[in-house]
Amino acid sequence: MNKILASVRIALRALKVNRTRSALTMLGIIIGVAAVIAMVGVGAGATARIQDQIQSIGANLIMVLPGSISSNGVRLGSGGVSSLTEDDAKAIAKECPSVAAVAPTVRGSVQVVNGNSNWATSAQGVTPDYMTIRDYSMMSGEFFTTQDVDAAAKVAVLGQTVAQNLFGDSDPTGQVVIIKNVPFTVSGVLTPKGQSPSGQDQDDVILLPLSTAKRKVIGGNKANAKSVNALMVQSAGPQTMDQAQQELTTLLRERHRIQPGEDDDFSVRNLAEVFAAQETSAQVMSILLGAIASVSLIVGGIGIMNIMLVSVTERTREIGLRQAVGAKTRDILSQFLVEAVTLSLLGGIIGIVLGLTTSVLISHFANWSTQVSLTSVLMAFVFSALVGVFFGYYPARKAAYMDPIEALRYE
Amino acid sequence: MSDTTAVIEVKDLVKDYKLGQVPVHVLKGISFEIQRGDFVSIMGPSGSGKSTLMNILGCLDKPTSGSYRLDGISVGELNRDQLAEIRNKKIGFVFQQFNLLARTSATENVELPLMYTDTPASERRERAMKALFAVGLAGREDHQPSQLSGGQQQRVAIARSLVNNPKIILADEPTGALDSRTSIEIMAIFQRLNREDGITMIVVTHDPDVATYSNRNIHFKDGKLQLDERVAQPRDAKRDLEQLPAEKPEEVIAA
Numbered sequence A: 001m002n003k004i005l006a007s008v009r010i011a012l013r014a015l016k017v018n019r020t021r022s023a024l025t026m027l028g029i030i031i032g033v034a035a036v037i038a039m040v041g042v043g044a045g046a047t048a049r050i051q052d053q054i055q056s057i058g059a060n061l062i063m064v065l066p067g068s069i070s071s072n073g074v075r076l077g078s079g080g081v082s083s084l085t086e087d088d089a090k091a092i093a094k095e096c097p098s099v100a101a102v103a104p105t106v107r108g109s110v111q112v113v114n115g116n117s118n119w120a121t122s123a124q125g126v127t128p129d130y131m132t133i134r135d136y137s138m139m140s141g142e143f144f145t146t147q148d149v150d151a152a153a154k155v156a157v158l159g160q161t162v163a164q165n166l167f168g169d170s171d172p173t174g175q176v177v178i179i180k181n182v183p184f185t186v187s188g189v190l191t192p193k194g195q196s197p198s199g200q201d202q203d204d205v206i207l208l209p210l211s212t213a214k215r216k217v218i219g220g221n222k223a224n225a226k227s228v229n230a231l232m233v234q235s236a237g238p239q240t241m242d243q244a245q246q247e248l249t250t251l252l253r254e255r256h257r258i259q260p261g262e263d264d265d266f267s268v269r270n271l272a273e274v275f276a277a278q279e280t281s282a283q284v285m286s287i288l289l290g291a292i293a294s295v296s297l298i299v300g301g302i303g304i305m306n307i308m309l310v311s312v313t314e315r316t317r318e319i320g321l322r323q324a325v326g327a328k329t330r331d332i333l334s335q336f337l338v339e340a341v342t343l344s345l346l347g348g349i350i351g352i353v354l355g356l357t358t359s360v361l362i363s364h365f366a367n368w369s370t371q372v373s374l375t376s377v378l379m380a381f382v383f384s385a386l387v388g389v390f391f392g393y394y395p396a397r398k399a400a401y402m403d404p405i406e407a408l409r410y411e
Numbered sequence B: 001m002s003d004t005t006a007v008i009e010v011k012d013l014v015k016d017y018k019l020g021q022v023p024v025h026v027l028k029g030i031s032f033e034i035q036r037g038d039f040v041s042i043m044g045p046s047g048s049g050k051s052t053l054m055n056i057l058g059c060l061d062k063p064t065s066g067s068y069r070l071d072g073i074s075v076g077e078l079n080r081d082q083l084a085e086i087r088n089k090k091i092g093f094v095f096q097q098f099n100l101l102a103r104t105s106a107t108e109n110v111e112l113p114l115m116y117t118d119t120p121a122s123e124r125r126e127r128a129m130k131a132l133f134a135v136g137l138a139g140r141e142d143h144q145p146s147q148l149s150g151g152q153q154q155r156v157a158i159a160r161s162l163v164n165n166p167k168i169i170l171a172d173e174p175t176g177a178l179d180s181r182t183s184i185e186i187m188a189i190f191q192r193l194n195r196e197d198g199i200t201m202i203v204v205t206h207d208p209d210v211a212t213y214s215n216r217n218i219h220f221k222d223g224k225l226q227l228d229e230r231v232a233q234p235r236d237a238k239r240d241l242e243q244l245p246a247e248k249p250e251e252v253i254a255a
Helices: A002-017 A019-057 A086-095 A129-133 A146-150 A160-167 A210-218 A238-255 A271-314 A316-324 A329-366 A374-400 A404-409 B050-057 B080-090 B106-115 B121-134 B150-162 B180-196 B237-243 B250-254
Strands: A061-066 A099-114 A117-126 A138-141 A155-158 A176-179 A182-190 A205-209 A230-235 A266-270 B006-019 B022-035 B039-043 B065-070 B091-094 B168-172 B200-204 B216-221 B224-230
Touching (some): A002 A329, A019 A329, A019 A374, A061 A238, A086 A230, A099 A129, A099 A210, A117 A160, A160 A182, A176 A205, A205 A210, A271 A316, B006 B200, B022 B050, B022 B224, B039 B050, B050 B200, B080 B091, B180 B200, B180 B237
Parallel strands (some): A155 A182, B039 B200
Antiparallel strands (some): A099 A176, A155 A205, B006 B022, B006 B065
């Protein structure tokens, strides 16, 4: 350890002798490392933003929609029949081990009124599980309870957009809104989620207890009072998504008495799959940016090799002297290698600082989210050390295998 | 081993170089011995092969044929790194151009050979200080070569050659870059090291005056030993210095 420190000190002194030259040589590595860090940061930021959007829809979410059925060769679109029921939801929650929660939902368009203001929005009849599945939190007030659902209580939870349009800046909690002539007490307001990845305003919504929505607002299916529009299913974890999907498909086929070979009368959508594609493209972009930046790191490495070759030639007599007084091949080799690595590591550290600064500036001024991970910093550090070893080896070897007689005589 | 043992034994030493296609015979079969405690000067015109001999004696080069034993070790069979170790342990070098590391203090220059041993830092420093003291440079430990006169620089170089407690010191034209008074000062140091510490000295020189301070002269010509004579009464450099007209000693001026 002491020996390494001593060689680093000697290397630093040698580099100090030619300050300008050392600084210019380092500049190549500095720019390379800074570019890698900033570019990978931009790429990771983009990926993280997509992941955030997926999270905003709800973690590990599977949607089950009523499927198409064909009747006399005419195929109705997805949701064309109301094949799903509240009982399906209960059965899935009970019998599928990979499923964490299930929320049956109905939806419809409504006009919500508060005094002089009114606003058209989408009403959803849901159960309290919906809140956890969609990962909602309350900005004020509370979500309605299972008792409210059982009792068909006239309570409502407003999305931020609806609250804004009906109540302005005042808190609607405890106030009354009227939907289809039925007064609903506002029990709370949801924390805004912003736009969905497809551009929809996720806060333009009013949530009602499933039972109340069916009876008073949206109107149930006369033939089947228990039918619902969709089931929101949350799997136990990201790994069990596929398994949960399989389990509930099997269960639903069984419950709906679908023979093997027949089409499902429901469809299952896994939103994560849609965004996985987007995420992949963001990752490809960040790899590309990183690759371009790495090229400049390699160019910086060539600069180091060049300057080390000059340095070895300039110090031929010193090398000869060191050999004469007993330096072995590996002593000289390690001396010049340490010098090259010191040069590249110093450049690497400055580059890391510069890269971090750049990515902060990018996210501040260009309003791009950037995310510099510890891994990319460590990678840049290790990579610049490797550049030093790789490009420093040839000059160091040249020095180590000099003929001491010629080296001592060198003018 | 007694004082009369040979520290250097050279037998039928031949060195050929290839100059393009033409082989050049630089050393044409040389045999001699140098005893422990000898002070040998090697003289000869340019191209006589004395530099080549120096390189071989200094384990910087290997003979084409013949044998060279240094302190009982046959050097011809050693590889590059083993030669480096021999140089490190048994030989001190003094060059015409001093060959000190620029922008490096006297102490660190003297420490250099110890850097390639396992000597701990504190002991390195201590030995370097002792060597600097021995050549009369106490108080100049932190001076860099550019702050020292030529004579002082050569003394730093001598201290560096001493620091490993070598068996022999090889000096290649050690006074070639110095004025005559400083040359005598350097020879006085060599004589003291030779007499008091028993270090075998080998000095290559053009200058017949310098050769008069040794107790054995070897003359080279055309790659062969031409003359090998013992000097019964070598001149004493210290006394010569005292007899020189009163001139302020150099270090006083430099200080």
